[in-house]
Amino acid sequence: MTSAFQKMTDAELDAALADLERQADELRALDLKLDMARGKPSPEQTALSRPMLDLLTSQSDLTDNGADADNYGAPEGLPSARALAAELLGVDPANVSVMGSSSLNLMYDCVENGYVHGIGGEKPWCQQGTVKFLCPAPGYDRHFTVTESFGIQNVPVPMREDGPDMDVVREYVEKDATVKGIWCVPRYANPTGVTYSDDVVRAFAALRPAAPDFRIFWDNAYAVHTFRGEGDPLMNIFDALAEQGGEKNLVYEFASTAKVTFPSSGMAWVTASPADMAELRRSFSAMRVSPEKISQLAHVRFLKDAAGVRAHMEKHAEIVAPRFALVQQKLSEGLGGLDVATWTDPNGGYFVSFEGPEGSAKAIVALTAELGVKLTGAGAPWPYGKDPRDTNIRIAPTYPSLEELGQALDVFVVAVKLVAARLAKAERA
Structure with missing residues (x-):
């Protein structure tokens, strides 16, 4: 893709650079302090759950189907x-454990179990020498940090528009016994905001790992x-496993x-x-x-059931949707037609994945x-922070107010254009 800046004459490019440098100086003088680094709910979103804080008092019944919420057990x-x-999740409650507030903590615990104790009767990973995890990229940096922390x-693994490249996944999983896991959202x-297709989910369920502890x-x-x-x-991964003809020890699902x-x-x-x-x-x-x-107990009394969760998330959507619409508007208005970038337009989740020039x-x-x-730091969505082409940036639009988000995106657009113009100029040196 040849950008509009690369197509300019030398004089046109110099003029464009001068104008963009002036815009950057004006923004710098505003002394802004805006944050789009992490995918956090906005204060308006967390406020939706404040009524839950009123559901339990010193007079509340703290029992739940015979279990005491205020004691061990x-x-x-x-x-x-x-x-x-x-x-x-569409699974049997008998196969669910609810504990803590962090699914990432549970993922760490599951990796630690494999590393220290072993899975399915196999040797602990710490005794097996080289151990590998597949990381669809761009992906979630904190996933990669968990496995990296264990060495x-x-x-x-490349991400496609319908999920990870399953040809690559299959090659690794079915031929390399040192591959013990794969991170998936x-x-x-x-x-990226991508949702795995039915074909991708079925391909995961059909894997025949070389390692029994994968x-x-x-x-x-x-x-x-x-x-x-x-x-x-999204197809239920356990339904896809059932299509394969029975129970299979292959998936840990978290939420x-x-x-x-x-x-x-x-x-x-x-x-x-x-x-x-x-085993877990x-x-x-x-x-x-x-x-x-x-x-x-408070969460169940507040949310009640899946229908209650859906109703609650519709309120979230009313807050989140305008922010994602603003991202699309600002990027399209500021960068459309320049051929300097592409970006995703998801229907849900918390992020937009942006690809700039190499x-x-x-x-x-x-x-x-x-x-x-x-x-978010450049390269963060890749293992070890190493984006091989140095193109990907994660945009997290949920936390700032709409006004702050608009300002932040205006700054981002100017930065993208200025960097793209500088790269075009450097090519001519």
Whole structure:
């Protein structure tokens, strides 16, 4: 793709650069301090759940189907919490454990179980020498940090418009026994917003791993986070496994209420096959007597069931949708027709994935910061922060107000154009 700046004459490019430098100086003088670095709910979104804080008082009944929320017991979570989690994922409550507020914490625990204790009777990964995890990229940086922290090799896998490149995944998983897992965000993937197609989900279910202790880490973080229309359909991975002809120890699925109610003060859960859940529960029992259940009780009484969650998320959508629409408007108005960038337009989730010219992402992020807007670090959506082409930037539009978001996007557009123009000028040196 040849950009509009590359097509300019030398005089036209010099004039464009001078104008863009002037715009950057004007923005720099505003001394802005705006943040689009992480995908956080806005204060308006968390306010939607404040009524939940009034549901439990010193006079409240703190029992749940025979379990006491104010004491030890129910190590897999309150029965009603497990039932709600199971309904949202379309699985059997018997195969769900609800514990803590962070699904990332549960993912860490599952990796740690494989690393320290082993999976399915196999040697612990720490005794197996080289261990690898596949990382669809661009993807979620905190996933990659978990496995990197154990010294596990993170191997990037290309993302397509319908999910990971399954030819590449299959080649690794079925021929290399050192590959022990793959990170997946199957609905509204972070940061691309892609939802895995039925074909991709079925391809995952049909994998025949070379390593018996290989597991798919299915992080369904945005299962209910649609903000446009009916949203993208996602096939239930366990239904796809059932189509293969029976139970298979292959998938750990995770989700939470992190961006449904209060981040860091909600509930998180994991589900897997009966055999895998039994193994995980044995591992978890060494570190937990029981989870924090009062928060679980409040959540169930507030959200009630899947229909209640959908109604609650419709309120979120009313807040989030205008922000994503503003991203599309600002990028289209500012960059459309220049052939310097492409970006995604998701129906849900928390991010827009932006692709600039080759060799531009670090420069754009640095210039944007200099002009008063903080973005996720360039390269973060790739293992070890190494974007091979230096093109990808994750845009997180949910937290700022609409006014602040508009300002931040105006800064971002100027930075993209200025970096693209500088690159075009450098090509002529």
